Amino acid sequence: MSLLPVIGVVAGSFLFLAALLKLSTRKSNGVEEPPAVSSKVPFIGHILGMMHHKVFYYQILRDRIKAPIFSVPILGKSIYVVTSPQLVSTVQRMTKTLAFEPVVAMASPRIAGCSAEAEKALQYNVDGKQGEKGYLRTFFTTMHPSLAPGPALDAMNRIMIQQIAKSADALASASMKRVNLCDWLRHELTMATTYSVYGPGNPMVDEKVERAFWDFERNLMMILLNIFPSFTARKGIAARRTVGKAFERYFENEEHTSGSALVKARYKHSREYGIPVSDIGAFETGGCLATLANTFPTAYWMLTYIYSHPKVLQECRDEVQRITTVTTAEDGSVLHSIDMTSIKASCPVITATLQEVLRHTAVGSTVRGVLEDTTLDGYILKKGNTLLTPANVIHTDPTLWGTDPTAFDHQRFLRVPGKKLPSATAFRAFGGGATLCPGRHFATTEVLATATVFIARFDMKPVFDNWPQPDRSSAQFWTQVLEPNREFEVKVSEKEGLLGQQKHKWEFKLSESEVVLAMAAEDLGEAGK
Incomplete structure (x- = not known):
C-alpha cells in the first residue's frame, strides 16, 4: 500500500532503457567505484542476462563476485x-x-x-534541495497516520476482515467447492x-473495472517500455483508461468522503498541490x-x-484453536469467534x-537514484547512476540464512530464548528506510486474516497436481512477489471435525489494539543497526 511497486517497475525501466544512458568515467579523484562484474558478451552481455534471468540475474552475479556491493556496467553507466x-x-x-523520489x-x-x-x-523538488516540501517528498508522511497502527487502520481492517469472512461463508455454502485458487483469491x-x-x-465493484485493472497490471511492462505503445501496449493503455475514468467519477461524485482515512488523505494531498481530479483518478490506478x-x-x-x-498446518491450527472462543446457542448452533488481534499477538508460528x-x-528491489557523487564503504557512487537492493539477493544469501537458504523452515523467524535470529535488516520484503512500505501493517493483517x-x-488439497512451487520464470522486473500458478485448482471442504448435525457459525473480528507485528527493522527499532 505504497509507491514501492512503482519503484520496482522503475528498476526494469532503467535496465531496458540503458542504451539511452550517457557515458561516464570509472574513477573520481582516485576513488574507484564498487568492483564491476564483467560479462562474456561485450557491451550488451548484462542486458541479455537480465532479459533471460530477470530479477534473479543479480543472484547469479552475487555468487560470482561475493562482495557487499558491486557494479553492473551497462553501456558506460553503472x-x-x-x-x-x-x-x-x-x-x-x-x-x-x-534518493527514491526522482x-x-x-x-x-x-x-x-x-x-x-x-x-x-x-517533479517539483524531487531532489530535496528546497527542503522537505513538494508532492512526493511529503507523500508518505501525509499517508502515514492512516496506515499506522491505530483507529484509522483498525477501521480499514475491520471492513476487510468482514469481507473475507463473507467470502468464506459463500465458499462454504457453494455446491461446487472446486476452485481456481489464484482466481478466487x-x-x-x-x-x-x-x-x-x-x-x-x-x-472496483464494477466487474468491467476490476477486469480492466488486472489487464492493466498484466500489460504494465509494455506500458513502461513505451516502445510504439499504440501497438505494443494498446490493451494495457485502454484498461488503464477504464480504471482511471472510473476513479475520476468516484472523486467527482465525492464518493471518497465515505471512504477510508487513507483515500481522503490521498485526495486532500493531491488537491493541495493543484492536481486535477482527472489526474487524481489516474493516480489511483x-x-x-x-x-x-x-x-x-x-x-x-x-x-x-x-x-x-x-506439520506446519497442524501447528498453525493448534495456535488458532487456542485463541478461538467457542459458545453454543440455545438452538444448538456453535459459534466460533476469532479475534485477529490475538493472531498477531499470540500466534508466533503463524x-x-x-x-x-x-x-x-x-523478489522486489528498492531503487535509489544517485543524486551526487557519494562515498559508500570506501567506494565512489557516481552521480546519475542507480542503486538497487534486491530482496531476493539478500534473502538467499547462505552467510545470512545458513547453508541451504532455499529450504523452507516455518520456524526460522520464531523468537525463542537462546536462538539468534538474522539481522532484522536482512528481511527486505517491505523495503526499508525512506522506501519502507507504509501499508505493511494492513497487508500483513489481510494475509493473516x-x-x-x-x-x-x-x-x-490439489485437484490434479502436487502443490505448486514458485516459478522463477514468471518474475518480471517490476514483480515484488512471485506470480501464482494461474491454473492451479483445489478442492475445498469443511474442516474435519466440523461436519455433523450441529450448525457452525463463524465470527472474525478485530479488537482495538496497537499491537505491531514486526515485519521490518523499523518495527523493532533496529533500522540503523
Whole structure:
C-alpha cells in the first residue's frame, strides 16, 4: 500500500532503457567505484542476462563476485547492487544523495498516464534541495497516520476482515467447492481491499473495472517500455483508461468522503498541490497496484506453503484453536469467534510462517537514484547512476540464512530464548528506510486474516497436481512477489471435525489494539543497526 511497486517497475525501466544512458568515467579523484562484474558478451552481455534471468540475474552475479556491493556496467553507466544488510542500513540514512523520489517521479507519469500539469507537480523538488516540501517528498508522511497502527487502520481492517469472512461463508455454502485458487483469491481480496479503502462507492465493484485493472497490471511492462505503445501496449493503455475514468467519477461524485482515512488523505494531498481530479483518478490506478498487486500472491503462497506441509498446518491450527472462543446457542448452533488481534499477538508460528513465505517469494528491489557523487564503504557512487537492493539477493544469501537458504523452515523467524535470529535488516520484503512500505501493517493483517479463515474452517488439497512451487520464470522486473500458478485448482471442504448435525457459525473480528507485528527493522527499532 505504497509507491514501492512503482519503484520496482522503475528498476526494469532503467535496465531496458540503458542504451539511452550517457557515458561516464570509472574513477573520481582516485576513488574507484564498487568492483564491476564483467560479462562474456561485450557491451550488451548484462542486458541479455537480465532479459533471460530477470530479477534473479543479480543472484547469479552475487555468487560470482561475493562482495557487499558491486557494479553492473551497462553501456558506460553503472547499476550498483547492495548485498550486505550492514550496507543497507548505511544506504537508508543517506537520503539526501541516494534518493527514491526522482525514480518515482520518472516512472509515475508513464504508469498513470497523467497530464503534463500533474507531472510537473510530481517533479517539483524531487531532489530535496528546497527542503522537505513538494508532492512526493511529503507523500508518505501525509499517508502515514492512516496506515499506522491505530483507529484509522483498525477501521480499514475491520471492513476487510468482514469481507473475507463473507467470502468464506459463500465458499462454504457453494455446491461446487472446486476452485481456481489464484482466481478466487485475486477476486475476493480485490473486493476486500478496495471496499476497505474506497468505501461503499468502491469503483472496483464494477466487474468491467476490476477486469480492466488486472489487464492493466498484466500489460504494465509494455506500458513502461513505451516502445510504439499504440501497438505494443494498446490493451494495457485502454484498461488503464477504464480504471482511471472510473476513479475520476468516484472523486467527482465525492464518493471518497465515505471512504477510508487513507483515500481522503490521498485526495486532500493531491488537491493541495493543484492536481486535477482527472489526474487524481489516474493516480489511483497506480494506487491500486500498491494495494492489490502483492497481497493476493502473498496470500496464495501462504496457503500453499501451509497446506503442502502437514506439520506446519497442524501447528498453525493448534495456535488458532487456542485463541478461538467457542459458545453454543440455545438452538444448538456453535459459534466460533476469532479475534485477529490475538493472531498477531499470540500466534508466533503463524506470523513466523508468513515471514518465511515472504523470504522465499518476495523478489522486489528498492531503487535509489544517485543524486551526487557519494562515498559508500570506501567506494565512489557516481552521480546519475542507480542503486538497487534486491530482496531476493539478500534473502538467499547462505552467510545470512545458513547453508541451504532455499529450504523452507516455518520456524526460522520464531523468537525463542537462546536462538539468534538474522539481522532484522536482512528481511527486505517491505523495503526499508525512506522506501519502507507504509501499508505493511494492513497487508500483513489481510494475509493473516485470509490464512486464519482457511486454517480454521477448511481442508484443502490439489485437484490434479502436487502443490505448486514458485516459478522463477514468471518474475518480471517490476514483480515484488512471485506470480501464482494461474491454473492451479483445489478442492475445498469443511474442516474435519466440523461436519455433523450441529450448525457452525463463524465470527472474525478485530479488537482495538496497537499491537505491531514486526515485519521490518523499523518495527523493532533496529533500522540503523
